Amino acid sequence: xxxxxxxxxxxxxxxxxxxxxxxxxxxxxxxxxxxxxxxxxxxxxxxxxxxxxxxxxxxxxxxxxxxxxxxxxxxxxxxxxxxxxxxxxxxxxxxxxxxxxxxxxxxxxxxxxxxxxxxxxxxxxxxxxxxxxxxxxxxxxxxxxxxxxxxxxxxxxxxxxxxxxxxxxxxxxxxxxxxxxxxxxxxxxxxxxxxxxxxxxxxxxxxxxxxxxxxxxxxxxxxxxxxxxxxxxxxxxxxxxxxxxxxxxxxxxxxxxxxxxxxxxxxxxxxxxxxxxxxxxxxxxxxxxxxxxxxxxxxxxxxxxxxxxxxxxxxxxxxxxxxxxxxxxxxxxxxxxxxxxxxxxxxxxxxxxxxxxxxxxxxxxxxxxxxxxxxxxxxxxxxxxxxxxxxxxxxxxxxxxxxxxxxxxxxxxxxxxxxxxxxxxxxxxxxxxxxxxxxxxxxxxxxxxxxxxxxxxxxxxxxxxxxxxxxxxxxxxxxxxxxxxxxxxxxxxxxxxxxxxxxxxxxxxxxxxxxxxxxxxxxxxxxxxxxxxxxxxxxxxxxx
Amino acid sequence: xxxxxxxxxxxxxxxxxxxxxxxxxxxxxxxxxxxxxxxxxxxxxxxxxxxxxxxxxxxxxxxxxxxxxxxxxxxxxxxxxxxxxxxxxxxxxxxxxxxxxxxxxxxxxxxxxxxxxxxxxxxxxxxxxxxxxxxxxxxxxxxxxxxxxxxxxxxxxxxxxxxxxxxxxxxxxxxxxxxxxxxxxxxxxxxxxxxxxxxxxxxxxxxxxxxxxxxxxxxxxxxxxxxxxxxxxxxxxxxxxxxxxxxxxxxxxxxxxxxxxxxxxxxxxxxxxxxxxxxxxxxxxxxxxxxxxxxxxxxxxxxxxxxxxxxxxxxxxxxxxxxxxxxxxxxxxxxxxxxxxxxxxxxxxxxx
Numbered sequence: 001x002x003x004x005x006x007x008x009x010x011x012x013x014x015x016x017x018x019x020x021x022x023x024x025x026x027x028x029x030x031x032x033x034x035x036x037x038x039x040x041x042x043x044x045x046x047x048x049x050x051x052x053x054x055x056x057x058x059x060x061x062x063x064x065x066x067x068x069x070x071x072x073x074x075x076x077x078x079x080x081x082x083x084x085x086x087x088x089x090x091x092x093x094x095x096x097x098x099x100x101x102x103x104x105x106x107x108x109x110x111x112x113x114x115x116x117x118x119x120x121x122x123x124x125x126x127x128x129x130x131x132x133x134x135x136x137x138x139x140x141x142x143x144x145x146x147x148x149x150x151x152x153x154x155x156x157x158x159x160x161x162x163x164x165x166x167x168x169x170x171x172x173x174x175x176x177x178x179x180x181x182x183x184x185x186x187x188x189x190x191x192x193x194x195x196x197x198x199x200x201x202x203x204x205x206x207x208x209x210x211x212x213x214x215x216x217x218x219x220x221x222x223x224x225x226x227x228x229x230x231x232x233x234x235x236x237x238x239x240x241x242x243x244x245x246x247x248x249x250x251x252x253x254x255x256x257x258x259x260x261x262x263x264x265x266x267x268x269x270x271x272x273x274x275x276x277x278x279x280x281x282x283x284x285x286x287x288x289x290x291x292x293x294x295x296x297x298x299x300x301x302x303x304x305x306x307x308x309x310x311x312x313x314x315x316x317x318x319x320x321x322x323x324x325x326x327x328x329x330x331x332x333x334x335x336x337x338x339x340x341x342x343x344x345x346x347x348x349x350x351x352x353x354x355x356x357x358x359x360x361x362x363x364x365x366x367x368x369x370x371x372x373x374x375x376x377x378x379x380x381x382x383x384x385x386x387x388x389x390x391x392x393x394x395x396x397x398x399x400x401x402x403x404x405x406x407x408x409x410x411x412x413x414x415x416x417x418x419x420x421x422x423x424x425x426x427x428x429x430x431x432x433x434x435x436x437x438x439x440x441x442x443x444x445x446x447x448x449x450x451x452x453x454x455x456x457x458x459x460x461x462x463x464x465x466x467x468x469x470x471x472x473x474x475x476x477x478x479x480x481x482x483x484x485x486x487x488x489x490x491x492x493x494x495x496x497x498x499x500x501x502x503x504x505x506x507x508x509x510x511x512x513x514x515x516x517x518x519x520x521x522x523x524x525x526x527x528x529x530x531x532x533x534x535x536x537x538x539x540x541x542x543x544x
Numbered sequence: 545x546x547x548x549x550x551x552x553x554x555x556x557x558x559x560x561x562x563x564x565x566x567x568x569x570x571x572x573x574x575x576x577x578x579x580x581x582x583x584x585x586x587x588x589x590x591x592x593x594x595x596x597x598x599x600x601x602x603x604x605x606x607x608x609x610x611x612x613x614x615x616x617x618x619x620x621x622x623x624x625x626x627x628x629x630x631x632x633x634x635x636x637x638x639x640x641x642x643x644x645x646x647x648x649x650x651x652x653x654x655x656x657x658x659x660x661x662x663x664x665x666x667x668x669x670x671x672x673x674x675x676x677x678x679x680x681x682x683x684x685x686x687x688x689x690x691x692x693x694x695x696x697x698x699x700x701x702x703x704x705x706x707x708x709x710x711x712x713x714x715x716x717x718x719x720x721x722x723x724x725x726x727x728x729x730x731x732x733x734x735x736x737x738x739x740x741x742x743x744x745x746x747x748x749x750x751x752x753x754x755x756x757x758x759x760x761x762x763x764x765x766x767x768x769x770x771x772x773x774x775x776x777x778x779x780x781x782x783x784x785x786x787x788x789x790x791x792x793x794x795x796x797x798x799x800x801x802x803x804x805x806x807x808x809x810x811x812x813x814x815x816x817x818x819x820x821x822x823x824x825x826x827x828x829x830x831x832x833x834x835x836x837x838x839x840x841x842x843x844x845x846x847x848x849x850x851x852x853x854x855x856x857x858x859x860x861x862x863x864x865x866x867x868x869x870x871x872x873x874x875x876x877x878x879x880x881x882x883x884x885x886x887x888x889x890x891x892x893x894x895x896x
Contacts, residue, residue: 500790
């Protein structure tokens with residue numbers, strides 16, 4: 001009997017993420033789209049043939065594609081640095097790079113706007129405000145860490161002996177990179193590129209603040225139809241289109257990812273640092289690219305009473321009438337929700353990623369699509385879907401406090417899955433087979449073979465899951481929330497919604513604390529999962 | 545044990561977030577003695593700008609035994625959409641925060657119950673826009689052009705039409721009426737307050753008007769208050785009061801003034817949601833929201849003005865804010881019937 005149960009156990013475990021996403025994502029999304037879709041084919045063609053919808057669709061695609069390319073280009077040097085650095089300074093750097101990811105869009109977009117305005121005084125620079133260029137720059141700022149850290153973690157686990165051999169055979173550094181390293185990085189580049197594409201595809205705040213008013217995307221149009229016009233039928237047509245587009249994208253990248261993934265394997269490398277000049281150059285570039293808005297923010301947060309001081313930080317602990325609780329309480333709420341969301345996302349994401357990497361073709365494909373889709377679906381669709389779906393006993397959950405961290409986990413889980421699948425696929429079957437031959441149980445193989453090889457990936461993914469939750473604003477703002485669940489991004493938004501320098505100062509101080517919180521979280525997750533350093537010669541016995 | 549409670553407990557145990565989990569059950573035991581209507585919890589659904597002084601709902605509980613729980617959900621548009629989506633099975637008992645620019649959409653649905661509060665005797669008739677008595681006026685405010693007093697090159701504008709004069713070229717920043725509630729109110733102000741609003745906006749565009757997607761980007765981005773260069777912005781009649789209260793360093797008088805001729809009146813309403821199981825208690829809550837206990841707290845928390853004449857304005861409001869006697873307005877039905885056409889035309893004129 002126990003052995004029989006054991007056979008079914010993996011299947012039962014895989015049910016957990018399937019049920020979770022099914023209940024909190026697929027069922028609500030299908031429900032809202034199906035129930036608001038009333039008009040028939042003629043209404044579809046009517047909505048999609050309007051000039052406005054056409055230009056929104058076109059803009060959505062090309063800005064997301066270009067944002068992805070630009071992000072990959074600017075973040076790749078940093079990924080190289082991440083792959084080859086270790087120790088305390090590297091840890092701090094990793095944390096720093098991730099900060100932009102959680103910053104509230106209103107704050108960052110405001111800082112960018114100011115920078116673009118100032119840059120206008122330079123004769124060779126046009127004012128970028130209200131242009132697609134501004135949108136793309138902002139997207140690459142927010143998503144920089146996705147590429148740098150996902151590719152970095154993957155890169156660090158690539159078997160470096162291939163490069164060493166190529167060097168010995170007389171190839172130059174650049175030849176080694178383009179012919180040996182780059183092709184093997186493809187799965188990670190594809191995976192992180194897909195994430196950046198989806199984030200840019202569904203971006204909302206950046207488009208509104210920096211894109212200028214002529215620029216609409218599918219996401220902003222879905223919002224306009226559903227919220228401003230109250231026309232759920234049109235909104236659900238656009239939402240369906242968005243889902244179909246994301247499905248196609250996932251199928252295409254999955255195909256490439258699979259094709260690219262059988263050429264190499266993961267090992268535990270010792271870290272050999274890049275040489276000093278490269279390290280300095282990359283660090284300088286990264287800091288100047290990511291640093292400017294952060295400096296503006298810190299400077300603002302310290303400005304108080306006509307000089308500089310800590311007043312705005314003290315204000316965080318005092319309740320002001322505009323907020324239902326103190327800003328400090330909002331930050332504590334955010335941290336608690338982020339902890340819950342991360343726990344859910346990492347556990348479910350690991351299960352899902354393992355299943356995708358090891359299951360048969362069809363199952364793997366379905367799971368892969370299912371676990372990625374939430375990244376590309378509009379916050380309005382998810383929020384309103386939950387509102388009209390989880391509304392009857394025994395699933396009357398829409399106003400529970402924990403629906404907030406669940407909504408965060410819906411976005412964070414796919415992230416974990418996407419960044420771990422390529423790593424798991426790279427683990428050479430021969431390692432597992434060898435372990436099994438030596439008598440290791442599947443659980444033991446998972447824990448002692450797979451996990452050590454992907455622990456850097458787990459560290460990165462859990463750090464991001466935490467950051468996603470900490471910075472999340474979209475889906476939760478379309479859900480009815482109890483006032484004691486106020487999160488830090490919501491508090492910042494409310495503080496910035498009334499005149500007065502005191503309020504603005506407090507908003508900036510809270511943004512800085514949000515940034516510090518995520519930095520601490522990244523450092524903790526790195527120390528928790530990725531701390532085990534390896535000796536130079538500690539390589540696993542695999543044939544190249 | 546229901547599955548949901550199991551789930552909640554697992555989440556709690558897993559993270560040891562005692563504070564967050566402990567607050568799941570409302571504390572109603574201590575009021576069991578003084579029940580008048582019933583020992584119930586009412587849920588008030590409102591927008592994200594809602595705030596009220598601590599202890600206000602507790603005083604309601606002390607007199608009625610009814611606990612009030614507040615749920616907030618996005619902006620007013622999002623609140624109305626959600627209410628209509630969940631028609632018949634609402635997330636709460638009472639809705640607050642629907643304004644006259646969105647109310648007709650809600651009135652066209654079946655989402656509200658009728659209730660004529662006796663407290664309405666203290667409310668001027670002009671606020672009662674809903675003759676069917678499903679929406680009760682609770683507070684109001686004006687959306688007006690604000691100007692930075694020290695930054696104007698010319699004398700302050702006196703009328704809406706002045707904004708198109710060359711004296712104010714490049715001075716004004718407004719919000720997009722498609723994405724911003726004050727932006728929509730200002731568009732409505734120009735429709736109600738100028739002889740030919742389309743021509744007026746053509747002139748404003750020629751006068752180099754700036755447009756942002758939301759209030760925050762206009763006020764803190766382009767307007768002088770946040771380091772921008774424009775001396776006039778669409779904001780609220782109460783904004784100068786906030787400029788004093790939240791000034792840093794402190795000031796005696798507001799740095800901003802209000803163009804009274806440009807003000808569009810926004811009235812916020814409360815109503816009982818159809819499907820509520822506590823209609824009698826919900827009626828008490830509506831009455832309470834018109835009582836001085838609640839009304840007196842509105843200005844400092846939400847920078848709006850109480851509708852009941854029995855309410856007292858805080859000193860800062862008396863001293864630093866001016867309200868026009870003749871605000872611009874349009875009927876909710878007219879707004880609902882034309883909004884899309886108006887905003888689309890506006891987009892063509894100003895952004896096209």
